[in-house]
Amino acid sequence: MINEIALNDWYPVAMASELKPGCRLNRVLMEREIQISNDGDKTHAFEGSRVLPLQIRYDHVWTSLGAPARPLFEIPEGEQDGRRLVACGRVHVRCSPLRAVENFLDIAHFPYVHTGILGAEDHPEVERYDVEIDDEKDEVWARQVKFFQPQAAKSAEGGIMADYMYRVPAPTTSILYKTCPARVGEWDIITLFVQPVSETTCDVWPWMALYDDETPFNDLVQFQQTIFMQDRSILENQIPALLPLDPKMETPTRADLTSIAYRRWLKRRRMFYGAQTIAA
Amino acid sequence: MSFAKIEFYGTFDTRHFCDWIGHRAHKLGLTGRIEAASSERITLYVQGQEELLNAMEVACSLGPIDADVSHTNLVFIDPADASDWPNRFQIDVGPEVLADRR
Amino acid sequence: MTQQSPSPTAKPSSSWIPVALSAGFRPGSNIRVFADGNDIALWSSFSGKLSAWVNRCPHRGMRLSHGFVRGEMLACIYHGWHFAQDANCKYIPAHPELVPGEMICAQAHHAHEQDGLLWVSCAEEEPDAPARLPGFGVRSLLIDAPRPVLAGVLEVTHEAQGRWELTLADQPVILGVQDWPEGRTGVHLLTKEAVSAETKKMLSRELEAMRRTCEAIAPVSASASASVPSGPSSRSGDAA
Ligand code: FES
Ligand SMILES: [Fe+2]
Numbered sequence: 001m002i003n004e005i006a007l008n009d010w011y012p013v014a015m016a017s018e019l020k021p022g023c024r025l026n027r028v029l030m031e032r033e034i035q036i037s038n039d040g041d042k043t044h045a046f047e048g049s050r051v052l053p054l055q056i057r058y059d060h061v062w063t064s065l066g067a068p069a070r071p072l073f074e075i076p077e078g079e080q081d082g083r084r085l086v087a088c089g090r091v092h093v094r095c096s097p098l099r100a101v102e103n104f105l106d107i108a109h110f111p112y113v114h115t116g117i118l119g120a121e122d123h124p125e126v127e128r129y130d131v132e133i134d135d136e137k138d139e140v141w142a143r144q145v146k147f148f149q150p151q152a153a154k155s156a157e158g159g160i161m162a163d164y165m166y167r168v169p170a171p172t173t174s175i176l177y178k179t180c181p182a183r184v185g186e187w188d189i190i191t192l193f194v195q196p197v198s199e200t201t202c203d204v205w206p207w208m209a210l211y212d213d214e215t216p217f218n219d220l221v222q223f224q225q226t227i228f229m230q231d232r233s234i235l236e237n238q239i240p241a242l243l244p245l246d247p248k249m250e251t252p253t254r255a256d257l258t259s260i261a262y263r264r265w266l267k268r269r270r271m272f273y274g275a276q277t278i279a280a
Numbered sequence: 281m282s283f284a285k286i287e288f289y290g291t292f293d294t295r296h297f298c299d300w301i302g303h304r305a306h307k308l309g310l311t312g313r314i315e316a317a318s319s320e321r322i323t324l325y326v327q328g329q330e331e332l333l334n335a336m337e338v339a340c341s342l343g344p345i346d347a348d349v350s351h352t353n354l355v356f357i358d359p360a361d362a363s364d365w366p367n368r369f370q371i372d373v374g375p376e377v378l379a380d381r382r
Numbered sequence: 383m384t385q386q387s388p389s390p391t392a393k394p395s396s397s398w399i400p401v402a403l404s405a406g407f408r409p410g411s412n413i414r415v416f417a418d419g420n421d422i423a424l425w426s427s428f429s430g431k432l433s434a435w436v437n438r439c440p441h442r443g444m445r446l447s448h449g450f451v452r453g454e455m456l457a458c459i460y461h462g463w464h465f466a467q468d469a470n471c472k473y474i475p476a477h478p479e480l481v482p483g484e485m486i487c488a489q490a491h492h493a494h495e496q497d498g499l500l501w502v503s504c505a506e507e508e509p510d511a512p513a514r515l516p517g518f519g520v521r522s523l524l525i526d527a528p529r530p531v532l533a534g535v536l537e538v539t540h541e542a543q544g545r546w547e548l549t550l551a552d553q554p555v556i557l558g559v560q561d562w563p564e565g566r567t568g569v570h571l572l573t574k575e576a577v578s579a580e581t582k583k584m585l586s587r588e589l590e591a592m593r594r595t596c597e598a599i600a601p602v603s604a605s606a607s608a609s610v611p612s613g614p615s616s617r618s619g620d621a622a
Contacts, residue, residue: 111475121475238442238443252338253477260341267348268348
C-alpha cells in the first residue's frame with residue numbers, strides 16, 4: 001500500500017545526462033509506470049496523460065506521484081565550487097528501498113563486506129558516535145563516526161582512521177560526509193538517491209561531490225560500483241524483505257544506533273512503504 | 281558487571297511496552313526492574329555487561345510498533361549502590377498504569 | 383556427526399530429508415538448503431561437525447548460508463558475528479570486549495550424515511536415523527519441476543524416507559529427493575555399489591537428460607527461478 005507520506009515525496013528517476021532531445025524514458029516508481037521525455041528544451045514527466053511535478057537537481061531528474069509536501073532537500077556542499085560531481089548511474093537491487101538506505105548508514109559491515117577497501121577484519125571495532133533526530137529539520141544525523149579504513153577512497157593510500165557523518169534528509173536518501181584525503185578540513189560527499197520501484201525492489205543512483213581532480217572519471221565510477229555490488233549481495237539476502245520497524249527477531253547493539261534511529265524516524269513520520277509494521 | 285538506570289520518554293501503551301522490555305532483557309540475558317510511572321515515562325534499572333546495557337537502550341529506543349519513544353537516557357550506577365538489586369527480571373507497574381489498562 | 387540413540391519419544395524417521403551428498407561437502411562448506419519449506423544454512427566445521435540452522439542471522443536477518451566457516455564457528459558475512467556449534471553467538475566484532483549471553487543465538491535444526499547423504503530434520507525432537515541404505519554419491523541437481531513430475535518420468539521401484547530406488551542406464555541407483563520452493567526439486571544421485579569414473583559420467587548425463595524431460599513437462603516461470611539464487615547444482619557442485 002502506498003500511503004500519502006510516500007506518495008507526496010520527491011524521487012530520482014533518471015540522470016540529467018540521459019535527457020537527450022527527443023528521448024522518452026520509461027520508469028517504474030512505486031509500481032506505477034511513468035515516462036520522462038525531453039522535447040528539445042524542456043523535460044516532462046507523465047503518468048499516462050497526467051503531468052507529474054519535475055525538477056532537475058544534483059545531476060538527477062526528480063519527480064513525485066503526489067503533491068510534494070516539502071521542497072527537495074538541500075545539499076549545499078553539492079553546489080560548492082571546485083567539486084567534481086560524479087553521477088554513477090543506476091544499480092537495480094532486489095531489496096526494499098529502505099533497506100538500501102539502512103545499509104548505506106552502516107559502518108560495522110565494512111570489514112566483512114568491503115574487506116581490504118573500506119574496512120579490515122583486524123579493525124572491526126565500532127567506537128561510540130552521536131545520533132540525533134533533528135525534529136525541526138525532520139532529518140536523521142549521525143556524527144563523530146570513526147572507522148579504520150585500509151583504503152578510504154580512490155585517492156587514499158594506506159590505512160587511516162576515517163571520519164564520517166551521515167545525514168538522512170528524506171526516507172529514500174542518504175548522504176555520507178567523509179574525510180577528504182585531498183583537502184584537509186573538507187568533507188567529500190557520497191550520496192545514495194533511491195528510487196522505490198516496489199516495496200521490495202529499488203533502483204539506486206549513487207552521486208558524489210568530491211575534491212579530487214586527479215582520479216579519472218571512470219575509476220571513480222568503477223570504485224563506487226565495486227562497493228555497491230558488494231552491498232547488493234547483502235541486500236538481496238536479508239530476511240524479511242521489508243525493513244522491520246518492530247524487529248523482535250533482531251538484536252541491535254550500540255553499533256546499530258544509526259539504523260535504529262532511522263527506523264524510529266520512519267515509524268514516527270509513518271513512512272511505511274517498504275517497511276514491515278508487524279513484529280518480526 | 282555494570283549497573284544502569286535507563287529512562288524512556290515518549291508516548292506508549294506502557295503495559296505493552298513493559299512486556300516488550302522484559303522480552304528484550306531476557307534475550308540479552310539482563311536482570312533488573314522496571315518502574316512504570318506513566319504512559320510517558322518508563323524507568324528501567326538493569327544490570328549486565330556494559331555493552332549489553334547499551335544494546336538494551338538502543339533496542340528500546342525503537343520499542344514496539346505502537347510506541348513513540350522521543351528520547352532515552354542511560355546513566356551508569358556505582359555497583360556499591362546496587363547491592364540489593366534483584367537477580368531476576370521484575371516489572372513494577374504503578375497504579376496509574378494499571379488504571380490505564382483497557 | 384549426529385550421535386544416534388533410538389529413543390521411544392523420537393518422531394518417525396521419515397522426517398529426515400536428504401539435502402546434499404556427503405561427497406564433496408568438505409569441512410568448511412556452507413550451503414543453502416530447504417527442508418519442509420524451511421530456508422536452512424547447512425555447514426560443516428573444519429573438524430567436520432555438521433550443523434543445520436535457520437537461515438537468518440539473529441543480528442539483522444542476513445542469510446547465514448552466505449557466511450563463512452572459521453574453525454568450529456560460522457561467521458555471518460554481514461557484520462561478522464561468530465556462532466559456535468551450540469548456535470550461541472560467541473563474538474561480535476563491532477564490540478570485541480563483549481561476551482554475548484546464551485540467548486543471543488542462531489536457531490538449530492537437526493543434521494545427520496549417513497549412507498553418502500546429508501540429512502536435515504526440522505522436527506522438534508531429533509528423529510530416529512533413516513534405515514540403512516548405503517550409497518556412493520554421483521551428483522546433485524536442481525530441477526525446475528515439482529516432485530510428482532519426477533515421479534511420473536522415473537520408474538521408481540522402491541521408495542522410503544525421501545530416497546527413491548530405481549535403475550538408471552542399467553545401474554541400480556538411489557535418488558535422494560528434496561522439495562525446493564517455487565515448485566522445484568533437488569535430487570541427489572548415488573549408486574548402490576562403487577562404480578568407475580566413466581560410469582559416473584554416464585549416469586550424470588542420464589540425470590541431465592532426465593532433468594530436460596521433467597522441465598519440458600513443467601516449465602517454471604523465469605521469475606520463479608530468479609528468486610532462488612543457488613541450488614545444489616551450483617553450490618555443492620558435483621560429487622567426486
Ligand atoms: S546480520 Fe549477521 S552479523 Fe549482522
Ligand atoms: Fe556497504
